[in-house]
Amino acid sequence: MRQTLVAGNWKLNGSKESIKELLAGILDGMSEAKTDVAVCAPYIYLPLVDELLSGSKIGYGSESISEHDSGAFTGEISGSMLKDFNCQYAIVGHSERRSLFGEKDADTANKFAAARKYGLTPILCVGELLEEREAGITEEVVSRQLDAVIALEGIAALSDAVIAYEPVWAIGTGKTASPEQAQEVHAFIRAKIAKRDTAVAEKVQILYGGSVNGGNADELFAMEDIDGGLIGGASLKAEDFLAICKAG
Ligand code: 13P
Numbered sequence: 001m002r003q004t005l006v007a008g009n010w011k012l013n014g015s016k017e018s019i020k021e022l023l024a025g026i027l028d029g030m031s032e033a034k035t036d037v038a039v040c041a042p043y044i045y046l047p048l049v050d051e052l053l054s055g056s057k058i059g060y061g062s063e064s065i066s067e068h069d070s071g072a073f074t075g076e077i078s079g080s081m082l083k084d085f086n087c088q089y090a091i092v093g094h095s096e097r098r099s100l101f102g103e104k105d106a107d108t109a110n111k112f113a114a115a116r117k118y119g120l121t122p123i124l125c126v127g128e129l130l131e132e133r134e135a136g137i138t139e140e141v142v143s144r145q146l147d148a149v150i151a152l153e154g155i156a157a158l159s160d161a162v163i164a165y166e167p168v169w170a171i172g173t174g175k176t177a178s179p180e181q182a183q184e185v186h187a188f189i190r191a192k193i194a195k196r197d198t199a200v201a202e203k204v205q206i207l208y209g210g211s212v213n214g215g216n217a218d219e220l221f222a223m224e225d226i227d228g229g230l231i232g233g234a235s236l237k238a239e240d241f242l243a244i245c246k247a248g
Contacts, residue, residue, distance in 0.1 A: 002227045127145075
């Protein structure tokens, strides 16, 4: 049995005050969590998150990472900097990075490699657009996104990573994939990995993301290949986030 993980992705949200309140609330309710729990925060708040969560059972990390180690890359944050603040995770390839900031499959693969190089667990996001689903090419898209990483880092690299399947049409729309729809893609991803390495396929956690909330988490996490969730909107309120951590 794989351990379930619920990770929050705060995106461009929060303030010192709201983060203190949110984390105090989550820490307060952690005894009832059935899943492993992590939060991914805007870079600037990571020192605060580190201070508030050190010694707790809650993992933490960033929402992106530079593919570079150091040098003339204005505005970037490297894996070694994230490690300096004890991060354990780095999200790579989120659909918002891909669609709004022009990150390509190859950039995501380089970021995945940068995270691993510094001992961070990459949370690799994959997922299709609505028009891609309607065109019947969901598996092709997800395959292409995974192949870029596998080609650069090798299949074994996925055993110290987390994959998040996030259909773009379900992100922030209130429109969740049905448990069956999500399971179908999760099973496809696991089978694709199993063709190369069954042990890696068995081990890798595949999270679902896209309008997960306290009301739908139970049935999503009950599916065989869904090992938890990557949560946007519902990760911003302790009560909502904890309701998801109590599922599964
Ligand atoms: P929502 O939970 O707000 O749909 O966002 C999902 C997401 O993008 C997590 O990375």
